Amino acid sequence: MTADEHWVALVRGADRPGTLTALTSVFSSRGVSFDSLSTGSVDAGSGTIAVTFCASERRRTQLLRTVARLAEVRDVQVRRADDPLVRAAAVVELPEGVRPPQVSGVLWAAGSGAGGAALAEGSLAAVRSAVSAALAAGATTTATVVLGL
Incomplete structure (x- = not known):
């Protein structure tokens, strides 16, 4: 069995009711939970949804192939979270x-x-390390957002 890895997918989808539901249904029906999910700005009738999740390479391929086939999805990009x-x-x-x-x-x-309040910017892996260190130093609130691939 292949070990699970952490992935980040940026999904560009139509700005209409049901897009987020269709995306989350693909993951849910395959037993894959999100580490995080966030939506970005909407322009020209579409918006970006950032999803971080843990899965084997095989499962990742299946998920993204299915997501790309959704009528609401315009584009999907994925990378390992430590990229x-x-x-x-x-x-x-x-x-x-x-x-x-x-x-x-x-x-x-x-x-x-x-x-x-302080803002940290960098690679996802480095920002996660910085947030962990901040929490150890007594930080009380954190929010992390994937900006792009």
Whole structure:
């Protein structure tokens, strides 16, 4: 049996009722849960849905072939979650006096530089490491969004 890997798919779908339901049904009916799911901006009648999930390469191929056949889907791109081309951003709420943790490949933007909301940007793998370090330092709120492949 092949070990499961973490994947990120960007699905460009029609901006109409049922698109998200059709996409989630494909995963649900095959017993695959999302690590995360987020929607992006809508323009020219379509929007982007970012899905992170865990599956074998064979299962990933089956899922994406089925997703690509959905009438609501215009395009599907997928990469391994640890691929440096998978870009992400995260917002963390740091305790007063705590600086954002320094993680290779992550750029931080913060109001005062210590405490308060801070924004991390980089590869998904690096941003996840930075968020983990921030949580260990006392961060109370986090949100991570995949920006692109």
